[in-house]
Amino acid sequence: MNKLLIILFTALGLYGAEGYSVYQKHCMQCHVEIMEKKEVMRVLHTLKAPPMVEVSNRLKENIVISDDDDDVKRRVIIAFIKDYIENPSVQYSMCHPMAIEKFGIMPSLKGKLSEEERQAVAEWVHDRYSGVAFK
Numbered sequence: 236m237n238k239l240l241i242i243l244f245t246a247l248g249l250y251g252a253e254g255y256s257v258y259q260k261h262c263m264q265c266h267v268e269i270m271e272k273k274e275v276m277r278v279l280h281t282l283k284a285p286p287m288v289e290v291s292n293r294l295k296e297n298i299v300i301s302d303d304d305d306d307v308k309r310r311v312i313i314a315f316i317k318d319y320i321e322n323p324s325v326q327y328s329m330c331h332p333m334a335i336e337k338f339g340i341m342p343s344l345k346g347k348l349s350e351e352e353r354q355a356v357a358e359w360v361h362d363r364y365s366g367v368a369f370k
């Protein structure tokens with residue numbers, strides 16, 4: 236997508252909507268959008284992956300930026316998510332070791348999403364849960 240379109244979509248609030256539809260198409264079958272911790276424990280056997288609210292919160296907790304600039308931190312998290320979609324690995328996963336044992340490592344979605352779709356969904360994963368704690 237070119238910059239002008241991004242600006243236009245952002246202005247119209249469509250960019251977030253696009254991220255959400257990418258999530259619905261490519262992530263939702265494994266990552267439920269939102270769930271409380273105690274509900275996760277209860278239905279753990281039915282889940283294929285940690286809920287996205289947990290993923291988003293964990294990345295925000297674990298990725299520490301030394302100059303504590305929120306905008307830089309947001310970009311780093313988005314870059315991490317974009318990369319993880321194509322290159323998931325034990326080495327990079329910030330998932331709890333017990334969760335990895337239960338779920339296994341995420342399969343790579345390489346080739347399934349365009350660069351724009353990865354960007355949109357990564358932004359959505361970050362922004363959707365601003366101020367939404369996993370508790």
Ligand code: HEC
Pocket residue numbers: 257258261262263264265266283284285290293316319320323324327328329330334335338339340341342344356357360
């Ligand atoms: C086939 C199931 C499946 C699909 C589809 C899937 N994931 Fe995952 N994902 C997992 C599992 C399992 C984990 C936990 C293990 C791990 O960290 O690799 C995970 C973990 C993650 C993590 C956390 C990495 C970390 O370090 O904590 C991110 C980010 C993520 N997924 C993003 C996405 C996005 C974005 C999509 C859609 C574009 C997606 N996933 C689609 C199964 C899936």
